[in-house]
Amino acid sequence: MSACVIDVDDPADPRLDDFRDLNSVDRRPDLPSGKGLVIAEGVLVVQRMIASRFVPRALLGTDRRLAELGADLDGLAAPFYRVNADVMAEAVGFHLNRGVLASASRAAELTVSQVLDGARTVAVLEGVNDHENLGSVFRNAAGLGVDAVVFGSGCADPLYRRAVRVSMGHALLVPFAKAREWPQDLKVLRDNGFRLLAMTPDPAAQTLAEAMAQLAEQRVAILVGAEGPGLKEHTMRSSDVRVRIPMSRGTDSLNVATAAALAFYERDRLGG
Amino acid sequence: MSACVIDVDDPADPRLDDFRDLNSVDRRPDLPSGKGLVIAEGVLVVQRMIASRFVPRALLGTDRRLAELGADLDGLAAPFYRVNADVMAEAVGFHLNRGVLASASRAAELTVSQVLDGARTVAVLEGVNDHENLGSVFRNAAGLGVDAVVFGSGCADPLYRRAVRVSMGHALLVPFAKAREWPQDLKVLRDNGFRLLAMTPDPAAQTLAEAMAQLAEQRVAILVGAEGPGLKEHTMRSSDVRVRIPMSRGTDSLNVATAAALAFYERDRLGG
Known part of the structure; x- marks a missing residue:
């Protein structure tokens, strides 16, 4: 028909x-x-x-x-x-x-447990309140083997028109859920066997390649914070591993969706 | 003073x-x-x-x-x-x-030979006519160890206000030059010992990680085409190695600046 x-x-x-x-x-x-x-x-x-x-x-x-x-x-x-x-x-x-x-119409919201079901790699976002960045994260997640997205506090609506457009529609396809309690709900991830990787510019953190190689056999959650402030200290403390992208001197940071893409890529390459 | x-x-x-x-x-x-x-x-x-x-x-x-x-x-x-x-x-x-x-005021334009001087890794763009993407490429180049940018045909102006803003000012710092003859000027890169890597979604191409590992000791030029059409066939044929980002099934492509960032990252990790 x-x-x-x-x-x-x-x-x-x-x-x-x-x-x-x-x-x-x-x-x-x-x-x-x-x-x-x-x-x-x-x-x-x-x-x-x-x-x-x-x-x-x-x-x-x-x-x-x-x-x-x-x-x-x-x-x-x-x-x-x-x-x-x-x-x-x-x-x-x-x-x-x-x-x-x-x-x-908006479909019923999924729970964090629902989107973790069967997932090996998830992205967890905190404070990502720019619709274009959100859309890009979904596009990158879909292309680079991320199974689901979990939203912590302070994130914009991934179903907003611009986010959907920039995501190339992947905001509709990659399952996502909002944490009810933040960052306490990170416990749900840990209870499901996920290791929590917090992205940071801190030079003392492990490199992406080191961290992902060690976690190749495990379920992994990649935590990314807003450009500028990054992840909140409380969220950082709730994570298992702090991970950095090796950067050239004199540069500050990458766009949040780009930083996420590099982490997704390394995860996909080394154990996705 | x-x-x-x-x-x-x-x-x-x-x-x-x-x-x-x-x-x-x-x-x-x-x-x-x-x-x-x-x-x-x-x-x-x-x-x-x-x-x-x-x-x-x-x-x-x-x-x-x-x-x-x-x-x-x-x-x-x-x-x-x-x-x-x-x-x-x-x-x-x-x-x-x-x-x-x-x-x-605009500074005097640099020549391709000038920007290659002392460079180990350069990005070469073709048909990248979106100012935001151009700005992002410069930001990613600066953060991920790329020494210079060379413009082939069809690229927008990297000094346009929006490009400069999105680049976080790196469009002013990372040296760039426009090819005079395209793609013939790729010969200038080859004459300077650069190996030319063409990014493509072609599943038959080498993966980023394979290609960059083999070229760790060499000067490398990373060729990236516009989102959608990608590099022109003539440009593809002028390259030394075709390289792909491993992508999930059912997805098409990444944003051009994101794809470039992944290539820059692998180059930096494996031989930058």
């Missing part, structure tokens, strides 16, 4: 409300991603949403993108509102050259 | 023209970074400009940032225009919470 395609000519049509004025909705800091909906932009990210636990409830796009999606829409219980580029731009509030959007 | 500090109350004062309407100047695609000036934003980046070959010709900032810069301004042959935050916002055209700017 192919998708139900509905042609819409009027940008004010209320059936397009999931996608209306996306940018201004996004600017409301009280409601990241607007109405609480998850928005996927572009063919690739829409495909990943369809494959994820976030079930599309509506799609909006041009005929060209409908054709590109093709069989991906088979069996989908959501209408595809087909519009021309002008109607789309007027409804959305700006010209969106990706040409297709999908909306989904 | 400390800097010459000049108080300015009038946002229309022509002495602030280097910094006027920065955003609209930036929007002119024909003139990246506006008048051809290089602009540094924030205390850290201004400090790096002062340490670089880009000699500041004027600074604009609040009293607080003047105090933070302190002795860094000693001996600087450029006025510091001291303003309050409102005058600064009006002159610049938006509220700049970094609170200090410096302008510099």
Whole structure:
């Protein structure tokens, strides 16, 4: 069964409300991603949403993108509102050259125990409150063998539109959970046999390569803090190993998603 | 000798023209970074400009940032225009919470041979036309032991304001040069004893770790192409080794600056 395609000519049509004025909705800091909906932009990210636990409830796009999606829409219980580029731009509030959007309600949140199930490597983030960095962490996690992401305190919403876009849709596919008590919930990881690696610029810490080689046979959680402050001291003290990226003199730090990518890479290379 | 500090109350004062309407100047695609000036934003980046070959010709900032810069301004042959935050916002055209700017004329361009002199590891970019990615490449190069950057065809301007900002000022410090003939100028690298590593998603390529281990004793050039298309076939054919990052199934690629960071890291670890 192919998708139900509905042609819409009027940008004010209320059936397009999931996608209306996306940018201004996004600017409301009280409601990241607007109405609480998850928005996927572009063919690739829409495909990943369809494959994820976030079930599309509506799609909006041009005929060209409908054709590109093709069989991906088979069996989908959501209408595809087909519009021309002008109607789309007027409804959305700006010209969106990706040409297709999908909306989904938020799926039930997963627990930390749920996302640890079957995982060998997880990323644990603290204070990562930039949506682009969050999205990049998910993209890097997906590409470099990380099974799940756990959020400590102070992190932004990974389902915010920009985070989903920068993640290339992997924020919808890589399971994540928010810790209820932080950093106490790190105990849940330890109880599940995870060794906790805290990333730090401290020159006294072990190098990534040393640490990952020693932990090749074990479950590993890679703890990364916000750029600038890094992990909080309490979180550091709750970890098992402090790990650093060897850096050139005179430089301070790497972007948080880049630092995470290097740790993911070493884990994947040496024991993922 | 400390800097010459000049108080300015009038946002229309022509002495602030280097910094006027920065955003609209930036929007002119024909003139990246506006008048051809290089602009540094924030205390850290201004400090790096002062340490670089880009000699500041004027600074604009609040009293607080003047105090933070302190002795860094000693001996600087450029006025510091001291303003309050409102005058600064009006002159610049938006509220700049970094609170200090410096302008510099463009330094003479370096040649490829010049930047290779003394270098063991260089990055070579092709088609990287996104200023944020370019800035990130410079930041990663500086942190992970890359000595210089060479630009092939299709790259954006690394001295554009946004690139400089994202690079944390390292676009001003890491030497770079533009190839005159591309990809023929890769011969200059080879004539200088560099082995040319081309990054590719091709599963048949060597892994980063294999390739870098074999080249630990040699000069190495890491070739990275634009996200999506990657390196052009002609460039690929001009390289010595094709190298891939081991990736999880079902994922496509990493961000270009992240992929470069992983290559820089492996080079630094195994022979930098």
